[in-house]
Amino acid sequence: MSVMAKYVRIFWPDPKDEDVARRNKAIVTIQSWMSGLEDPWSAIKLASALTAAVGDGVAREEFVPHVERAIVDAGSDAFVRDGHDLEMNVVTLVAALDLIRRPNGDEGGWTAPDALAAGLWSAMSFQQPVSEEAVEMLRQEVIVAARERTMRIAEQSRMRAVVPEVGLLSIPESQPTGTRAKTAYRKATEPLVKALRENAELDREELEFLWWSIEDWSDCLNGRLSDAAPVVRAVVAGIDGAAKLRRLPASGHRNVVLRGVPAGELANLDSALTALGDFREKICVSIDKTRVAEAAPVFPLLSAITDGVVEKRDAAVERDARDWGARALLERGIIQVASLRRS
Template sequence: MVDVAQHIRIFDQKPADELVPKRTAAIKDLASKLTGPKDVDGLMKMASNLVAAAKFDKKLPEELAQEATASIKKQSPAFVREGRDLELSTIALLAMLGAIDGGTKQGIIERLNFLSAGVWLGLSFQQPNKESRIEALRVEVLHAARDYVARGAENARERKAPALGAPLKPENTNLGEVVSNLRASVERLNRNAVVDREEIDFLWWSVTKWSSALDGLYDEASAYSAAIAFGLDGGARLRRMPLDVHKHLVLRRIRAAEPVSLAGLIAAVGDDRLRILTKIPDASTARTNPEIFPVMSSLLSGSAPKSASKDLQSVEAWTVRALLEATALGLINQHEV
């Protein structure tokens, strides 16, 4: 349940009683719009807009600002957008919480799943906000998006026994029911087989020494190039976002290396970049959404953006980041919504 009253104090420290129900209604209205885009490109753009809103240091992207303003005006016709950027950003992030709160979490790859993955990846690479109330909201959205994706990925991998079919009655009076049960059983067996195939493929890959991304042995590349290759090669074998077990299987193969920034990582990859970038599953999506896919977009461009953090991260952290980005791009490349 979204605590609207608490977060409203980001932009109004002493809100009037009537403001809370009005903004709550506006948040609910905007939440229904966030998954409105009918293609993955539109959903990634929406996710990028929400990530930008979480910075609270500039105006919202115009499209999201217009949607948020329209939702507020339904309850408060006198609302004027000018000078209300802090409020609009807060309402947008609360709407994302509202959308996640109403999601199914049943493992089906649908619009909210893509949107949540994009928001999670974008916010997890973002610098913390110095203002405590803003940071509390940003972290709440980050955790909600991450948990939504993780629960869906876990549920999708749950194997279930097919239902026992009903016996055929004399004179085939329940033939329709029997056929329906058989169809459901076959569908369940097929889903289980997909889970088995993913697990087998990933486990076999986890003991190999050859990298498809590098077109060579992992041990013959630098620790940084191997880290990116592990992410790309592992992600290519996953049909849902990775769980902890997948991360652990990848990290057990990492070689020790000094922590580096994103710029340092791209520089350390060196000439291997030209081979690696050909294995990025959806280069177009990575290029147009650099805040969601900072590692993959930097590999494609050959350098980290000037706005990228100069903080140093371990080679393990970069490996996990590459795995997450590669898996998400692979899912985008394989599915439609």
């Protein structure tokens, strides 16, 4: 099936079959690069760069060298970057879209494609629509696919592992007796220990999150969450709640965080920062400002909280307090998982 057939006319009014075939081949190479990113945080930075590129139409250095090389290696020997920003942006975005639409594996919900999906959802769902209709339609497809994958892995990564029986001890005769016994025991018990460890981590997450929700207390506010104004309560609850997680936040976590936050309280980003007021300083203590700065489009709310700079184009939209709370949970949740699970 041709991945590019549906989208190639965004930059080629009258494409030829061989041109489409070359771009399909390039996409395979680009996806191999994306999937092979050893540190999922690199995928977050890629999502940030790709979102910025879609916003202003300028291809970013974070992906340009890889995409240019893939296109040339696919048979377009004369291809150069100059004048082809739209093509490079679209090809990269289509490669990401097709990648995150694929079934996720059982690596626990934090592979490079998983991180790419979470980053794209966070960044592009805050971004204002772009003027080019065809690009905007593609961008909306990416948002939907990224949201679906992120929510799916948030649920699946919390499924408890089946605890196996201890395996058979197999002791090779060629090794010394003591070494043979230790190696055999470790191999026989390793799957059991791994399952118990993963299940214990999830149990601890549940207990800590539950206890936090019962307490109704925030150190940032030095008071009860339920006593705060809706926007402040939603944002602080999202940030505090995400700090208790070990996987990406699921719908259940969002429901708990937003419990008691009334609907109908609208605020744009400037208004939300004003409402947070002096609490921002304490909130910043719990945020990894370096990571936020490295991928600011993925973390528009946290970026504004930490540096006070508001990107006017995407910040003017008024959002409900509950939307701000959900965004705080997602952004801080991505930072949390990136810090705890580096690969």
